[in-house]
Amino acid sequence: MSQAPTHLRIHQFAGLKPGPRLLVTAAVHGNEVAGVGAIQRVMALIDSGALTLLQGTLTMIPIVNPLAHRLQRREGERNLNRNLRVNPIPQDFEDRIANRLCPWLADSDVLLDLHSFNNPGPAFAMLGPRDNDGDLEPFRHQAAESALALAVGTGRIVEGWLSTYALGLKRRAANIGDGSRRMALQQDPHYGVGTTEYMRSQGGYGITLECGQHADPQGPEVAFQAILRTLAQLGMVAPDQVQQADPNRPVELLQLYEVIDRADVDDRFEREWASFDALALGERIGTRADGTPVLAPFAGRIVFPNSKAEPGHEWFYLAKPSDRVLT
Structure with a gap:
């Protein structure tokens, strides 16, 4: 295999007026590319003046996992979107990416993370917990995150990711495993913590947008519209520059x-x-x-x-x- 990538490509637009700090990410899993072109389209609109940033800071990382993306597969050496945290002694490529990604997450207020999935199916949004002071995932931005999940325009919204993983971890912890680091990570209490979970742990909020099946030709458009709608929802671009989602559409939760x-x-x-x-x-x-x-x-x-x-x-x-x- 050729040398592993040695950098992340990160783009930032700093508005001249203060406002929200939005981070948009894609290709956290290397073969989930709907958001890659969508981010490039948004950057081109801003560069040309067709889209005006009114306030705040927009940061975009079109390919979060360049090794997995180069290999055209989900993972480089492990699943980046599980057990995401700063690693003082990195053990693999994804650890090194996490060490760069986590500070960007911590320095942002809102995250839009663009993904896709294996089997056919419509796009949907995933949001976090309800406001709570519990030990698993304490949170205080339920209203804002719910509004963002509705704004991106999908007909289905899913909750309950980390609490579901906690149940799976209890069963998985009972397995002895094969002694590999992969198995050790799967049995780690942090397994299940990905981009949005880490974002919430740092005081922000965000959603995962699953843009449809990996090869769905509509996926890039779903991702593109979601970025624009997120910018409008946060007041970072004017609403009349965006095709808003139908507020009366049926939404399955x-x-x-x-x-x-x-x-x-x-x-x-x-x-x-x-x-x-x-x-x-x-x-x-x-x-x-x-x-x-x-x-x-x-x-x-x-x-x-x-x-x-x-x-x-x-x-x-x-x-x-x-x-x-x-x-």
Whole structure:
């Protein structure tokens, strides 16, 4: 393999009036590229004068994981969007990226992180917890984050990421593992902390926007419109410069409540699932290698099904309707 990349390319537009500090990121996973071109389009609009920055600071990182992006795969040496934190003694490429990325997150007020996913399905936004003073993810920006999730324009919003991971960690911690650093990271209490979780831990807020399936031709447009709508939501550009989302559109709000790991390479799905396919109570989702059925414990939806997941990694998530009210 050629030499690993030795830098991050970061672009910043500093408005002459003070205002919000927005960070927009893409290609945290190297093969999730919908946001890469979208960021370039926004930069071109600002450079040409077609889009005017009224206030604040806009920072954009079009390729957060250049090694994974160069290799055209999700990870370079490990998943950057899990166990994201400053590493005084970096052990791999993603540790070195984290050491540069985390200060940018900490120095921002708001994050828009652009992703995509494996299976076909519509774009959706992921937001964080409700306001709380708990130990897992204390938070105080529920209203602002909810408003941002609505503003980007998707028809589906999902909550409950880190609390769901906490449940999975309890099970994963019971496994002895193979002694590898990858397995040790998966059993670390910080596993599950990615860009938005780190952002919230530093006092800010943000959303993950899943722009559709990796190769969806509409993905770059979803990402582009989301950046513009985020800028308008924060008052950083004039509303009349942006195609606003329909405020009367129906929005489905779901809560993740379970993550199921693949235990064996012979664990198999009952059929080819797509994200947000409906599940009936007791419906057979898959079968373990020993023949044990994997059944839906509630009526709801399957999220991020991954038929290629490695043993010990996330196989799929389960979601059900949320009782949260977004305003």
